[in-house]
Amino acid sequence: MGDEKIDKTIMIELSNTFKDAVSDVDVPSPNRAVARIDPGKVKEIMQFLLDNGFDHLSCISGVDYPPDKIEVVYHVTSYSAPLVITLKASVPRDDPKIDSLCGIYWNANWYERETYELYGIKFTDCPYMKVLLLIDEMEGEWPLRKDYAGYPDLT
Amino acid sequence: MTHEATQITSPPKPSEILLHLGPQHPLQPGPFLLDLKIEGETIREAELKIGYIHKGMEKVFEDRTYLQILPLTDRICYLASNSNNDVYCRGVEELLGIEPTDRAMYLRVITNELCRLQSHLLGIGEFTTDVGFLTMFIYMVREREGVVSLLEAITGSRLNHNYARFGGVANDLPPGYKEMALKTLGELKKQVKSHDAMLSSDSIYLRRTKGVGVLTAKEAGELGVAGPPLRAAGVEYDLRRMEPYLVYDDLDFKVITQTDGDVFARVKVRLLEMLESIYIIEQCLDQMPSGPYKQDVTPYITRPKSGEVYPRIEDPRGEMGMYIISDGSDKPYRFRIRGPAFATAQALPPLLVGTYVADVAAIAASMDSCTSEVDR
Amino acid sequence: MGIVEIYEIIMDTLVFIFATNPFSPWIRGVLGGLVIGAVFGGALVMVYLERKFLGDMQSRIGPNRVGGRFGVLQLIADAIKLFTKEDIIPAKADKWLFIGAPIVALTSGFLMVAVIPFDLLIIKGNEYAVAVSRMDISILYIEAVSGLAIFATFMAGWGSSSKYAVLAAFRNVAKMIGYEIPMGISILSVAVMAYSLDIVEIVEAQSSIWFIIAQPLGFVIFFIALLADVGRIPFDQTEAEEELVAGWATEYSGMRWGLAFFAEYLHAVVGSFIVTLIFLGGWNGLPFVGNLYIPGIFWVIAKTIIVMMLFIWIRAALPRYRIDQVIDIGWKVLIPLALLNLVWSTIIGLMWA
Numbered sequence: 001m002g003d004e005k006i007d008k009t010i011m012i013e014l015s016n017t018f019k020d021a022v023s024d025v026d027v028p029s030p031n032r033a034v035a036r037i038d039p040g041k042v043k044e045i046m047q048f049l050l051d052n053g054f055d056h057l058s059c060i061s062g063v064d065y066p067p068d069k070i071e072v073v074y075h076v077t078s079y080s081a082p083l084v085i086t087l088k089a090s091v092p093r094d095d096p097k098i099d100s101l102c103g104i105y106w107n108a109n110w111y112e113r114e115t116y117e118l119y120g121i122k123f124t125d126c127p128y129m130k131v132l133l134l135i136d137e138m139e140g141e142w143p144l145r146k147d148y149a150g151y152p153d154l155t
Numbered sequence: 156m157t158h159e160a161t162q163i164t165s166p167p168k169p170s171e172i173l174l175h176l177g178p179q180h181p182l183q184p185g186p187f188l189l190d191l192k193i194e195g196e197t198i199r200e201a202e203l204k205i206g207y208i209h210k211g212m213e214k215v216f217e218d219r220t221y222l223q224i225l226p227l228t229d230r231i232c233y234l235a236s237n238s239n240n241d242v243y244c245r246g247v248e249e250l251l252g253i254e255p256t257d258r259a260m261y262l263r264v265i266t267n268e269l270c271r272l273q274s275h276l277l278g279i280g281e282f283t284t285d286v287g288f289l290t291m292f293i294y295m296v297r298e299r300e301g302v303v304s305l306l307e308a309i310t311g312s313r314l315n316h317n318y319a320r321f322g323g324v325a326n327d328l329p330p331g332y333k334e335m336a337l338k339t340l341g342e343l344k345k346q347v348k349s350h351d352a353m354l355s356s357d358s359i360y361l362r363r364t365k366g367v368g369v370l371t372a373k374e375a376g377e378l379g380v381a382g383p384p385l386r387a388a389g390v391e392y393d394l395r396r397m398e399p400y401l402v403y404d405d406l407d408f409k410v411i412t413q414t415d416g417d418v419f420a421r422v423k424v425r426l427l428e429m430l431e432s433i434y435i436i437e438q439c440l441d442q443m444p445s446g447p448y449k450q451d452v453t454p455y456i457t458r459p460k461s462g463e464v465y466p467r468i469e470d471p472r473g474e475m476g477m478y479i480i481s482d483g484s485d486k487p488y489r490f491r492i493r494g495p496a497f498a499t500a501q502a503l504p505p506l507l508v509g510t511y512v513a514d515v516a517a518i519a520a521s522m523d524s525c526t527s528e529v530d531r
Numbered sequence: 532m533g534i535v536e537i538y539e540i541i542m543d544t545l546v547f548i549f550a551t552n553p554f555s556p557w558i559r560g561v562l563g564g565l566v567i568g569a570v571f572g573g574a575l576v577m578v579y580l581e582r583k584f585l586g587d588m589q590s591r592i593g594p595n596r597v598g599g600r601f602g603v604l605q606l607i608a609d610a611i612k613l614f615t616k617e618d619i620i621p622a623k624a625d626k627w628l629f630i631g632a633p634i635v636a637l638t639s640g641f642l643m644v645a646v647i648p649f650d651l652l653i654i655k656g657n658e659y660a661v662a663v664s665r666m667d668i669s670i671l672y673i674e675a676v677s678g679l680a681i682f683a684t685f686m687a688g689w690g691s692s693s694k695y696a697v698l699a700a701f702r703n704v705a706k707m708i709g710y711e712i713p714m715g716i717s718i719l720s721v722a723v724m725a726y727s728l729d730i731v732e733i734v735e736a737q738s739s740i741w742f743i744i745a746q747p748l749g750f751v752i753f754f755i756a757l758l759a760d761v762g763r764i765p766f767d768q769t770e771a772e773e774e775l776v777a778g779w780a781t782e783y784s785g786m787r788w789g790l791a792f793f794a795e796y797l798h799a800v801v802g803s804f805i806v807t808l809i810f811l812g813g814w815n816g817l818p819f820v821g822n823l824y825i826p827g828i829f830w831v832i833a834k835t836i837i838v839m840m841l842f843i844w845i846r847a848a849l850p851r852y853r854i855d856q857v858i859d860i861g862w863k864v865l866i867p868l869a870l871l872n873l874v875w876s877t878i879i880g881l882m883w884a
Contacts, residue, residue, distance in 0.1 A: 031398055032465065055376055055377075056376065056379065057379065058467070058474065058476060058493060059465075059476060059478065059491065059493035061478055061491040063480060063488075063489045064489075073478065073491075075465055075476070075478065075493070079376050079390050079392045080392075082394075082397045082398035084465055084467070086465060105379070106377045106379065107377075107378060107379030107501055107502070109161070109501070110497065110501045118213075128161070128162055131206075132205065132206060133205060133206035133209040133530060133531075134206060134209065135206070143211065144214055172694055172697075172698075174694050174695075174698075175694075180776065181773050181776060182773045182774070196698070196702075196854060196855070283850070284773065285773040286773075286850045286851060287764055287765065287771060287773070287849075287850045287851025288849070288850035288851075289589070289847075290588065290589050290847045290848065293589040293590065293591060294590070297590055357849070357850065359765055359849055359850050359851070359852055360850050362852070362853075362856055363850060363851075363853060363856075511853060511854070511855060512698065512775075513768070513771065513774050513853040513854060514853065515774070516771075516773040516774050520773075
């Protein structure tokens with residue numbers, strides 16, 4: 001907190017530091033920035049952002065793009081600046097796997113559990129990767145994927 | 156904070172009891188299951204299980220047109236229905252590339268702040284019953300009645316308002332509204348001040364709330380709590396000031412913070428925020444320009460260009476965001492709701508460890524959770 | 532013929548019967564029935580007052596449908612509802628403890644009623660207390676019998692095999708152990724001052740000065756301990772709704788719950804009577820009444836209703852303590868103060884003598 005350079009220059013720094021891992025950097029509006037990241041480097045990138053004052057993980061979402069990929073979207077922002085950085089990591093749809101952020105942002109846990117149960121994205125090293133909102137029997141259904149047919153009515 | 160603090164890791168020893176608070180319990184604003192492993196009256200471990208009223212809203216919204224979604228956003232949390240309308244409309248407006256009219260912006264600020272007032276009044280009321288102070292709850296509900304009537308006069312409904320529209324609002328103020336509002340709000344201001352004085356001086360209340368459930372500024376930020384609990388810990392994070400939307404830039408108000416981060420501070424923040432909200436509404440009623448309250452052409456079939464937005468506003472409970480991805484059709488491709496109550500609920504179990512059973516009621520209620528929004 | 536004359540005639544008749552055979556079990560039985568009925572009615576009055584008076588304080592109306600606009604018949608409607616509800620005994624409950632608990636609670640209340648005097652009649656130099664039974668140690672007896680109520684809560688808590696109920700029962704026992712002591716000591720202070728353990732004697736000793744004036748500290752301690760004893764806000768941790776659902780009565784339903792609920796109000800009423808008798812002068816009237824004859828029973832009942840209202844007022848005005856704070860107050864504040872009060876009352880009592 002209290003870091004002075006919490007503004008868009010972080011995107012330049014980010015793409016300089018992680019030349020291979022960050023691409024498609026875009027700043028659509030004054031308070032928003034978007035970039036695409038390599039799923040293998042997500043922990044390092046997040047640690048870098050945390051060290052640079054982005055101390056607030058606003059949200060983690062999954063977005064399904066059939067037939068081949070699922071995106072994990074991170075919204076990272078700061079308690080002292082309005083800039084929201086949207087980071088997108090594409091993972092293969094048949095075996096979605098990405099590193100967990102629980103060690104970096106404490107509150108990532110529930111968002112990751114939610115994304116896991118709805119999309120089937122496995123967050124490796126997440127301490128408690130079990131269903132959060134759904135009933136236990138629905139693990140493996142991945143209901144928010146676009147091709148989900150619906151849960152059979154068991155009553 | 157370790158993640159172990161959010162789980163019950165082992166079965167209870169002979170000296171311990173596993174106490175299930177929920178899914179039905181008088182403490183709760185909605186169904187959730189709070190498992191407590193207690194030894195005597197002390198809580199050793201706590202685990203929060205949610206999802207009892209999971210409605211699958213994000214999936215439902217992918218199958219509705221943009222206009223059909225609008226009334227459904229009310230149902231995310233009925234106490235913050237106006238804010239939810241507003242954040243959704245801001246997202247769609249950004250996708251469509253339109254702006255609400257000036258008057259509509261003021262109207263939205265007024266309804267948002269009224270919404271905050273009634274939410275805080277009920278939140279404090281529920282909190283006070285949970286520390287056994289039923290009278291204050293009744294007083295708060297009495298005060299809320301006036302605020303809800305003010306909302307009803309504008310929006311036509313008392314709970315799920317469905318007021319904001321793309322590029323404007325549903326209707327203008329009724330005639331004579333300003334006098335009515337100023338009268339009610341003046342009365343409310345007096346009452347809030349007197350309740351604040353009462354709650355700050357009652358010795359039993361102070362003993363129940365001071366130093367209970369303390370979150371430091373660092374912990375609060377780390378745990379990701381939102382809204383009044385965050386500001387009570389001393390983090391000056393209010394999106395109305397941080398990322399001014401609508402006309403909050405032109406309005407004069409203070410961001411209320413406290414330093415203690417305990418239960419008392421959270422309630423205090425809400426009480427003082429109500430006074431600020433009243434001040435904001437008074438300014439809006441004074442400054443409001445005349446003019447149209449909605450765009451001349453409201454598109455009924457909304458087909459925004461493909462793109463994505465992440466609008467955020469300061470809901471009564473904190474940072475409310477909606478991540479909307481459009482693929483150019485009349486339905487959103489992906490709709491993600493980032494609710495403040497969800498973020499705050501996650502931080503509840505670590506706070507409970509080491510406290511007493513009686514404090515569970517105080518701490519959980521001071522977070523002003525909304526299960527409907529947590530589960531979505 | 533006014534109420535006063537009717538009262539005098541009734542009293543004269545009673546006294547005549549007493550005077551002829553004061554120890555006739557039949558007469559004692561009839562009197563006992565009347566007194567129990569009166570206290571039963573008193574508890575009903577307290578429930579009604581609580582709902583109506585609390586409603587007034589909380590700017591709402593309270594019962595207003597059954598029996599006219601003041602809802603006087605609401606309690607009867609509630610009783611009918613409770614009687615017709617299904618009686619559920621949890622499968623894992625200890626059946627006899629579960630059934631026995633409300634009975635024990637009520638019994639303890641009614642046993643206390645037995646020694647409460649309403650008036651003292653003096654005929655031809657003989658004293659006749661208007662009570663079911665006059666004991667030499669009636670205040671000690673009340674202390675002892677009121678302790679039975681703890682067994683009721685513990686039976687209910689343990690017998691209903693619910694975690695909430697068990698926690699509430701533990702809380703209740705912990706609280707009672709802490710609060711019976713200051714209560715006993717302040718009763719002792721009163722007894723020291725009055726030179727007697729008989730409530731009638733204690734009331735008579737207050738004919739010149741009420742004990743609330745002679746030992747105000749004792750009154751405050753006794754009143755707080757009594758609040759804890761009958762489990763009312765701010766000491767209602769045993770049925771703290773937001774923590775333990777309904778405390779030890781969680782698993783009770785229908786009229787069994789009604790009995791448990793009623794037993795609490797009975798204890799509150801008897802507690803109000805005791806406060807009236809040992810601190811507020813009992814049937815000793817206020818000095819400014821002068822020579823106007825007002826029956827002693829009127830004073831007792833009027834003062835009791837004022838004490839009940841005080842109970843309700845406190846309930847409306849205060850939040851609830853946490854259980855550890857309650858026990859702290861009991862052991863660390865009330866007991867030392869009660870001992871101090873005992874010293875004070877002993878000194879004053881000796882000087883008085």
